[in-house]
Amino acid sequence: MDAAQETLGMMAEETLDPRDWADVQALSHRIVDDAVAHLRDVRERPVWQEMPGEVRAFFTAPLPRSPSPLADVYAEVARNVMPYPMGNIHPRFWSWYMGSSNLAGALGDFLAAIQGSNLGGGNHAAGLMDSQVVNWCKQMLGFPASAGGTLVSGGSMANIIGLTVARNAKAGIDVREHGVAAIEKPLRFYGSDQIHSCHRKAMEALGLGNRALRRIPTDAGLRIDIAALRAAIAEDRAAGFKPACVIGTAGTVNTGAIDDLQALAKLAHEEGLWFHVDGCIGALIAIAPENAHRVAGIEWADSVALDPHKWLHAPFEVGCALVRDAVAHRKTFAVTPEFLESTPRGLASGEWLHDYGLQTTRGFRALKVWMALKEHGSDKFGRLIDQNIAQAGYLAGLIEAEPELELAASPTINIVCFRYQPGLRGEALKALNTEIMLRLQEEGIAALSDTTVHGQHWLRVAITNHRTRREDLDLLVRQVTRLGRQIAAQRPASS
Numbered sequence: 001m002d003a004a005q006e007t008l009g010m011m012a013e014e015t016l017d018p019r020d021w022a023d024v025q026a027l028s029h030r031i032v033d034d035a036v037a038h039l040r041d042v043r044e045r046p047v048w049q050e051m052p053g054e055v056r057a058f059f060t061a062p063l064p065r066s067p068s069p070l071a072d073v074y075a076e077v078a079r080n081v082m083p084y085p086m087g088n089i090h091p092r093f094w095s096w097y098m099g100s101s102n103l104a105g106a107l108g109d110f111l112a113a114i115q116g117s118n119l120g121g122g123n124h125a126a127g128l129m130d131s132q133v134v135n136w137c138k139q140m141l142g143f144p145a146s147a148g149g150t151l152v153s154g155g156s157m158a159n160i161i162g163l164t165v166a167r168n169a170k171a172g173i174d175v176r177e178h179g180v181a182a183i184e185k186p187l188r189f190y191g192s193d194q195i196h197s198c199h200r201k202a203m204e205a206l207g208l209g210n211r212a213l214r215r216i217p218t219d220a221g222l223r224i225d226i227a228a229l230r231a232a233i234a235e236d237r238a239a240g241f242k243p244a245c246v247i248g249t250a251g252t253v254n255t256g257a258i259d260d261l262q263a264l265a266k267l268a269h270e271e272g273l274w275f276h277v278d279g280c281i282g283a284l285i286a287i288a289p290e291n292a293h294r295v296a297g298i299e300w301a302d303s304v305a306l307d308p309h310k311w312l313h314a315p316f317e318v319g320c321a322l323v324r325d326a327v328a329h330r331k332t333f334a335v336t337p338e339f340l341e342s343t344p345r346g347l348a349s350g351e352w353l354h355d356y357g358l359q360t361t362r363g364f365r366a367l368k369v370w371m372a373l374k375e376h377g378s379d380k381f382g383r384l385i386d387q388n389i390a391q392a393g394y395l396a397g398l399i400e401a402e403p404e405l406e407l408a409a410s411p412t413i414n415i416v417c418f419r420y421q422p423g424l425r426g427e428a429l430k431a432l433n434t435e436i437m438l439r440l441q442e443e444g445i446a447a448l449s450d451t452t453v454h455g456q457h458w459l460r461v462a463i464t465n466h467r468t469r470r471e472d473l474d475l476l477v478r479q480v481t482r483l484g485r486q487i488a489a490q491r492p493a494s495s
C-alpha cells in the first residue's frame with residue numbers, strides 16, 4: 001500500500017447501504033413475513049389499545065447519535081409501534097372517515113420508496129404512472145380526458161388545489177402577481193352548513209378569510225338548501241361582493257348527505273360561478289353500480305377533490321384534485337425557475353408535475369393506487385362501495401329493531417348516527433353515549449366516533465372498510481346495548 005492509498009483508506013467513504021447484503025435480505029424477509037401475518041390476523045387483535053407507560057416513555061428517548069443493528073431497530077418497532085395502531089385496518093374500525101388500506105397498496109408504497117423517484121417531474125416511468133392514475137380518476141368520475149389533475153397528500157390539499165384555481169379564475173385580476181388585496185370586490189364562496197372544516201382552512205390559506213365562505217342552511221336531509229343559496233348570492237351581489245364559487249359536498253362527514261349536484265351545477269352555470277365538488281367521501285360512488293345515481297352531476301363540476309385513501313383504501317396519503325380546464329389549472333401553479341428548465345431529450349424532457357400544485361418534490365403516490373386497481377379492478381372497488389352502503393342500511397335496520405337504541409335518520413350512504421336511549425336527555429344522554437364509545441374503544445371491541453347534528457349528540461359509524469362483515473355490526477349492536485345497560489345501572493339517576 002503506497003502513501004496515497006493509505007490516505008484514501010483512512011478516508012474511506014461512508015454510505016447508508018448495508019455492509020452485508022445477505023444479512024439484510026434475511027431480515028427483510030422476516031419483516032415481510034411479520035407484516036403479512038399482521039394483516040392476516042388483524043381480526044384477532046383489539047381494534048385499539050391504550051399504550052402502557054413504558055411504551056410512551058420509549059418515545060421520549062433522545063436523538064441516537066451512534067448506530068444500532070437494523071435487527072435491533074426493527075425489534076423496537078415490533079415491540080413499541082406495531083401493537084399500538086390507530087386501528088383503521090381493523091374490521092370494526094368505523095371512526096371519523098378513513099380507508100382500511102390493503103396489501104398491494106402497502107407493497108406499492110414499499111417499492112415506491114425503494115425506487116425513490118421524485119415525482120416533481122422528469123422523464124421517467126413513475127411520472128407517466130402518476131399521470132395515468134390521474135387519468136383513471138377522471139375515467140372513474142366521468143371527467144373529460146382533457147381535464148387537468150394532480151395527486152396530492154389527501155382531500156384537504158385536493159380541495160385547496162380546486163379552490164385556488166377557482167379564486168384565480170374568478171378574481172378578475174392577476175392574483176398571482178398582485179395578491180388578494182388587489183381584488184376589487186371581495187370574493188364569496190358558498191357551501192352548506194355541513195361543509196368539511198378543511199374549507200375553512202383553505203379560505204384562510206387563500207387569504208380570503210373564513211367569512212368569505214358563506215355557510216348556507218341545509219334541508220331536512222342535511223343537503224344544501226338551493227333556494228337559500230340563490231337568495232344568498234343575490235344578497236351578496238347587492239351588497240357589493242363578488243360571488244365566485246359554490247362548493248357542493250358529495251357525502252358530508254357528519255351524515256353522508258349528498259348535495260343535489262345537478263341543481264348546483266345548473267345554478268353555478270346561471271350565476272357564472274365556479275362549481276367545485278368536495279367528493280372526498282362520495283366522488284368514488286360514481287363507480288358503484290347500485291349507488292352511482294346519487295352523485296349524478298359530479299362530472300359537470302369545474303373541479304373535484306377525491307380521496308383514494310378513503311374508498312380506494314390506498315395506504316395514507318393520497319388525494320386527487322381534478323380541474324376541468326387544464327389550462328386554468330396549470331396557470332394557477334406553473335413556475336419555471338432557472339434550475340428546472342426542460343431539455344429536448346433526456347431526464348428533464350418529461351412533464352413538470354409540480355406545475356399542478358404547491359409541492360416541488362412529490363412522492364411516488366401513484367404506485368400504491370395503481371397496483372391495487374390493477375390487482376382487483378375498479379369494478380370490485382365499486383362493489384365494495386355498494387357493500388359498505390348496504391351494510392350501513394343493515395346496521396340501521398338492527399338499530400330500529402332494538403328498542404333501547406335510537407336511529408338519527410336513515411343513512412344515505414355509509415354513515416349511521418344513533419345512540420343508546422334509556423329515556424335520558426341533554427348532557428346526561430351525551431355523557432352516557434360518550435362513555436359507551438370510550439369503553440368500546442378501551443375494551444378493543446370497536447372504534448366509533450361521535451358528532452353533533454342540529455344540536456343533538458350521536459354516536460357515529462362510518463363504514464369505509466372492506467373487512468367489515470354483517471356479523472361485526474351484529475356484535476356492535478349487542479355490545480352497545482350491553483354497555484349502555486351496564487353504565488346506566490352504575491350512574492345515579494338524573495335527567
Ligand SMILES: *Cc1c(COP(=O)(O)O)cnc(C)c1O
Pocket residue numbers: 097153154155156157196198249251252253278279280281307319
Ligand atoms: C376526509 C374529508 C376531507 C379531508 O380529506 P383528508 O384526506 O382528510 O385531507 C374533506 N372533505 C370531506 C367531506 C372529507 O370527508
